[in-house]
Amino acid sequence: MKRMAGIQSPPPGIDIHLQPLPLSKATVRLLADRWPPVWLGHSVAEELRFGLRQHLDDDALLAALRRWGAQSVLQHTVQQLAREEALRVTLAGMLLAEPHMVLLERPTVALSAEVEAQLIAQIAAWAEQMQLIVVVATNRWQDWRAVASQRWHIDAQDQLPVPSTL
Numbered sequence: 001m002k003r004m005a006g007i008q009s010p011p012p013g014i015d016i017h018l019q020p021l022p023l024s025k026a027t028v029r030l031l032a033d034r035w036p037p038v039w040l041g042h043s044v045a046e047e048l049r050f051g052l053r054q055h056l057d058d059d060a061l062l063a064a065l066r067r068w069g070a071q072s073v074l075q076h077t078v079q080q081l082a083r084e085e086a087l088r089v090t091l092a093g094m095l096l097a098e099p100h101m102v103l104l105e106r107p108t109v110a111l112s113a114e115v116e117a118q119l120i121a122q123i124a125a126w127a128e129q130m131q132l133i134v135v136v137a138t139n140r141w142q143d144w145r146a147v148a149s150q151r152w153h154i155d156a157q158d159q160l161p162v163p164s165t166l
Contacts, residue, residue, distance in 0.1 A: 018101055029097055
């Protein structure tokens, strides 16, 4: 995940491209498995605007939150958010950033089975609609099987991903 996010360099001789862009030119967003999350803004609005190329008004922020079912939290501080709300705000921020690739590290951990299924379906629909690459790191890959186009297996930190059957 860190290599795909551009945080760590790939192994020597490996060049990562998101056709037609080299990874260094692509917009990539990462959701790390961290609770509580590390926020860059104080309010939900600040968090959603952080790192965007243009300033968006509250209507645009509200539309992104609505897409993820979190429209009620726009006026909240980020510290007020429950885990599910925080995930939905992060996904709304990713939507606004218009990334080429999204990296999700255990995004549905500690959520109810109903909410987990709903979010998996929403993420899959978003990826298809936007022609977006979504990489999910999870120890419960079977939960994503119905929407996955590929499954990779990695045994060690320095190992390259190996495609495996769904």
